[in-house]
Amino acid sequence: MPTLQKSPSFHDDTVNAVLGDISYTTAYGVEPNVRTSEEVRIKTHLEYVIDLLKEEDTSGLSASQIENRRKMIALLEDYKEAGVFPKNRYFETRRPVFIDEDGNLCAVGYLIAQTKGIEVAKEINSDHKYDLINDIDPKLINEWLAENGLTKNEAAMIQPMYGEVYTETIEQNEVELEYAVASSVLAGMQLGTTTYSMLSDDSPSTIKKISAFNTLLGMGSITLGLINLDNTSTDIRYPTTDPQICGICYSRYEYTYKNPARTNFSIANIVVGGLSAAFNGYRFFQAKKRENPSKINFSATQLYDPSTQATAPGLSFSVKL
The missing domain is CATH 1.20.58 (Methane Monooxygenase Hydroxylase; Chain G, domain 1)
Incomplete structure (x- = not known):
């Protein structure tokens, strides 16, 4: 079974390692439990993070970073609305799943696939399938984060953790x-x-x-x-x-x-x-x-030759299909 290193601030068995379940408690006033819909829980978290990203001060970013960041937020909204999330089939507690066995991407994996290509997402998945953002090799992710005006902490806040699914x-x-x-x-x-x-x-x-x-x-x-x-x-x-x-x-x-x-x-x-x-x-x-039935009829007729202005005996036929 794959292993996952826990960061010091790891929120065990919550929807996000950084924010915990604050998105759900803010939206519904109660803690989520085993009866809580997985889809509702993840969508609520993503909606909460999207609002945080929109409110963040971007004055220190370049024009291209601001534009790319705006596109990231729009893509994240699309991902949330689609509601196609990966499944955790290997851990009894909640864990990140970059790309699951059915090819479903996590939120960060989706953003990378949409901007850098699915092959880049698969490369990260090959070594960091169940890792937190902070545990992913910086060479694979830092340049992408900077280009799109996101901090590593913001990416960590985006990354959901998924509950184990019994199939x-x-x-x-x-x-x-x-x-x-x-x-x-x-x-x-x-x-x-x-x-x-x-x-x-x-x-x-x-x-x-x-x-x-x-x-x-x-x-x-x-x-x-x-x-x-x-x-x-x-x-x-x-x-x-x-x-x-x-x-x-x-x-x-x-x-x-x-x-x-x-x-x-x-x-x-x-x-x-x-x-x-x-x-x-x-x-x-x-x-x-x-x-x-089809019928073919033959009958005698006279043929006229305009060049000689004469007539001659001939034969005509008709077909009924």
């Missing part, structure tokens, strides 16, 4: 009764009416109607399959008990539900519906040709 993937492998019934009814109707039209000697007009109806049923099966094809869902829950009672309590629990049985059933719906639509579409156009 679990659950396979259900079941097809809901309503879905199974609807699919079976559609498939049965397609099979029955298609078989009837193939075995009967109905007129082309009747076959056209049955084929058109079956084509619509096939499209219905395809649509039903596509709607239910991607059935992965995520349920995020927050602990409801105190850590002293439950032992180790994660900041949140993420359960990913997958249903391979329903996915396979949906694929079958798409295949059956596609075959039915294609076959009945073909029968529709075949019946249409039988109903209105």
